Amino acid sequence: MTIIIILKFIHYLAIVFSGGVLVGGGVIQSVYAKANQIPDLNTAKILKLLGYIGLISLIILWISGIILSINLYGGFIINSAFTIKIIAAGFLLGLSAFVNFHVFNSSKNNLPPNKTIMKIATMSGRGLLIIVLIAAAIAFY
Numbered sequence: 001m002t003i004i005i006i007l008k009f010i011h012y013l014a015i016v017f018s019g020g021v022l023v024g025g026g027v028i029q030s031v032y033a034k035a036n037q038i039p040d041l042n043t044a045k046i047l048k049l050l051g052y053i054g055l056i057s058l059i060i061l062w063i064s065g066i067i068l069s070i071n072l073y074g075g076f077i078i079n080s081a082f083t084i085k086i087i088a089a090g091f092l093l094g095l096s097a098f099v100n101f102h103v104f105n106s107s108k109n110n111l112p113p114n115k116t117i118m119k120i121a122t123m124s125g126r127g128l129l130i131i132v133l134i135a136a137a138i139a140f141y
């Protein structure tokens with residue numbers, strides 16, 4: 001009982017963090033894109049840190065989500081909305097890992113991250129998060 005409440009709390013907290021990263025990172029990037037500028041060194045560091053936080057919160061969402069599914073529903077076959085939720089969550093995790101890898105590699109080579117990759121990734125990330133949230137709302141209705 002208590003452990004379920006704690007896990008749900010962790011799940012919700014991780015949602016806040018992953019959403020915050022997408023909104024915050026997106027706003028910073030769009031301000032720079034509109035000004036036609038490349039983020040300065042400190043902003044680039046912030047974006048990199050936000051990327052890590054996003055990836056870590058998604059990993060925490062997966063860990064807490066897996067334990068919750070097993071304990072509350074005995075596995076991952078709950079309903080079709082839940083299946084859509086975990087597929088979209090899987091894409092989101094993959095996307096976040098890819099973006100982190102790309103940002104890590106470009107900063108290693110002293111280059112700014114590719115603008116197009118970052119724009120597409122931010123847009124897809126937002127879309128996927130919306131899908132996960134709608135699917136979660138339907139799955140546990």
Ligand code: HEM
Pocket residue numbers: 011015058061062064065066068069070072086089092129132133136137140141
């Ligand atoms: C981006 C990733 C994710 C987001 C944004 C997310 C979002 C949510 C939300 C909003 C809820 C609350 C739904 C409700 O109680 O009505 C929830 C609950 C839950 N999620 Fe996730 N989730 C994510 C990943 C996962 C994953 C990967 C799993 C499992 C593998 C999972 C399993 C669960 C379970 C079992 C519940 C609890 C349902 C209940 O209270 O009966 N979640 N999630």
